[in-house]
Amino acid sequence: MHGGLGSLDGEGAVLAPMAGFTDAAFRVVAERFGALWTVGEMVMAGSLLRGSAEARALLQPHPEERSRVVQLAGADPDEVARAAALAYGRVRPRAIDLNMGCPMPKVTVRGAGAALLDDPERAARMVAGVREATGLPVSVKLRLGFAQVNAVEMARRLEQAGAALLRVHGRTAAQRYGGRADWDRIREVARAVRIPVVGTGDVRTVEDYRARRAMGLGVAVARGAAGRPWFFAEVRGEPVPARLRREAAQQHLRLHLDWYARRGEAWALRAFRGHLKAYLGAAPAPVRARALALERADEVAEVLGAWTGV
Structure with missing residues (x-):
């Protein structure tokens, strides 16, 4: 087990969050096909603390879920820590995932999401604060950088702050979803830290998955699982007719x-x-x-x- 997040030693993939897509029903189906664990849709810390009905709905797990990880985003480390404590008290997730990779301007303009890639010290305080507030393992979703690549520096700082696992998308925030994900850069991050690193980006086929696993990396799937929840069985070598x-x-x-x-x-x-x-x-x-x-x-x-x- 990696900090309570599940084993990455065998075959299998993680379901990464997609706004408006990885809701409770889809997460259950992905689990049934063998997803190692699932990460819920991003919840803004401030909205949760203000009692937003939408935030509460996003937080709510399905009764059948076993492996759900709650993802939070925010700009202020203290606010995110309070939101994490609230989430823990309400739904008892197996871990908290901090979104430091969302490239959308409506998120980054607030200093949240990928904006944290340019502020490693604030990002580190956020990780440490959530760990202290909840006692849960903390994973972090990153990109290679905001406009410039600095993922290795970020990864080392987050590891020092107590992160249990990093999930790295192989693009900068400036790229959003354009171009190809750079898995060689993700591997550089993995070699720079001792904690597990899960890569994500452009995993659409079983062959894509195997190539990434051959690099010694964990694999998370987002858009590649859309309309294909059985993908999690196929990467384990289980055909789905x-x-x-x-x-x-x-x-x-x-x-x-x-x-x-x-x-x-x-x-x-x-x-x-x-x-x-x-x-x-x-x-x-x-x-x-x-x-x-x-x-x-x-x-x-x-x-x-x-x-x-x-």
Whole structure:
């Protein structure tokens, strides 16, 4: 076990967070297919402390979840520590993940997310504060740097502050999602510290996964798992036939509808459209367009049963 976050010694991948995508229902499906652990959607520390209904909803785990890690973001180390203590008291996650990699201006302009890459001392205080406030393992999501690469310096400082694990996206914040993720740079980070390093970026196939594991790195998957939660089984060498893929998509839909039942079926189906589009990636464009306009759950389930994993 690595600081309570789970073993990286065997085969398997971590589900990395994606806003609006890695909600409770999707995390459960990923776990069922063998995700090592899952990281929930980013919760802003200030919003949680102010009692935001949206923040509380993002924080809430599914009853079936076993491996969920809560991700927090913020600019002020004391505020983030208080939010981490609140999260621990409410949902008892297995670890706290600090987002120091989000490149979106609405986050970085507040001094949060990837803005922390240019302030290693503040970032280190945040890690130490969350550890002290919760007693939980603390992982950190990083990028290679903000505009300039400084991930090795950051990693060493965060390790000294008590981070249990680092998850490094192989791009700078300035790159956002353009270009190719630089896994050689991620490996440099891993060689510079003693704590585990999990890389992320451009892992779309089992071959991608194996190449990264051959570098001695842990692997996290985000967009590569969209519409493919069985990816976590495949990287373990467990084939998932088309029948089981279709069943998984329909199971996900049921979990999603149950989780959002209080908001009504119409709202829940609209919220599922991103997942639906991903599951139907191989379907003809007219099929996808018709599917995204469906307003009944049974019709959506029928389309998933016909086109998922083809």
